[in-house]
Amino acid sequence: MARTNFQLVSRLASVLATLTALLLLLACSINVKKEQNGEDKQVDINTPVGGIHVSKDASAADTGLAVYPGARLKQKGSGGDDKSANVNISGFGFGLKVVALEYESDDSPGKLIAFYRDQLKKYGNNVLECHTSHLDVNADIKDSDHKTNELTCEGSSGSNVELKVGTKENQHIVAVESEGKGSSFSLVYVRTHGKDAEI
Numbered sequence: 001m002a003r004t005n006f007q008l009v010s011r012l013a014s015v016l017a018t019l020t021a022l023l024l025l026l027a028c029s030i031n032v033k034k035e036q037n038g039e040d041k042q043v044d045i046n047t048p049v050g051g052i053h054v055s056k057d058a059s060a061a062d063t064g065l066a067v068y069p070g071a072r073l074k075q076k077g078s079g080g081d082d083k084s085a086n087v088n089i090s091g092f093g094f095g096l097k098v099v100a101l102e103y104e105s106d107d108s109p110g111k112l113i114a115f116y117r118d119q120l121k122k123y124g125n126n127v128l129e130c131h132t133s134h135l136d137v138n139a140d141i142k143d144s145d146h147k148t149n150e151l152t153c154e155g156s157s158g159s160n161v162e163l164k165v166g167t168k169e170n171q172h173i174v175a176v177e178s179e180g181k182g183s184s185f186s187l188v189y190v191r192t193h194g195k196d197a198e199i
Helices: 005-024 109-123
Strands: 029-034 040-047 050-055 084-091 094-105 128-132 160-167 170-179 182-193
Touching (some): 109 170
Antiparallel strands (some): 029 040, 050 084, 084 094, 094 182, 128 160
16 A cells, blocks of 8 residues: 555654654653543643644644545544644754645545646646655755755656645645545645744
8 A cells, every 4th residue: 555644744753752852851841632542632842942743633724725525534544543643843943844634535536636636726836746656745945045946756656646736845735546446635734944934
């Protein structure tokens, strides 16, 4: 099965764990909200040098995209992977925001692609269509006016379709793959900033 944005977020979580351990040494406040089953629902860590905020309460509105009509948010996977995440990291003149949700639909990938191609045009007319075997998020911070941060299709080969628009600092992505008689799709919003901007 294709690597999804939630596996990407899981890798990000490993990095966050290391960062969290370092930030805990400087922590001014840690706030953990639990679900009824005792699992962490939201973690907020604020320090003098920045913060980390991780929540399972992401919504499609956080990505700036509508949910395809009739689509359903995917349930947790057999490994207990959540299918939505909202991550904000800030500090040391850097910021990263990642919002990711995974849905399923009874409709074909072609219908979803047509719907989201139109949706993404509100963020720019140059909507890229990449063919991939896994979700490819290539985020960057623009540190020079001479540096191009246009989105590209990296190694475009595979049966899954990834639509994306924006720049490496501010991008909207929809990844669509065939699943059974229908489709699964991911809505992703990624934004980075340097010391001169706010998330």
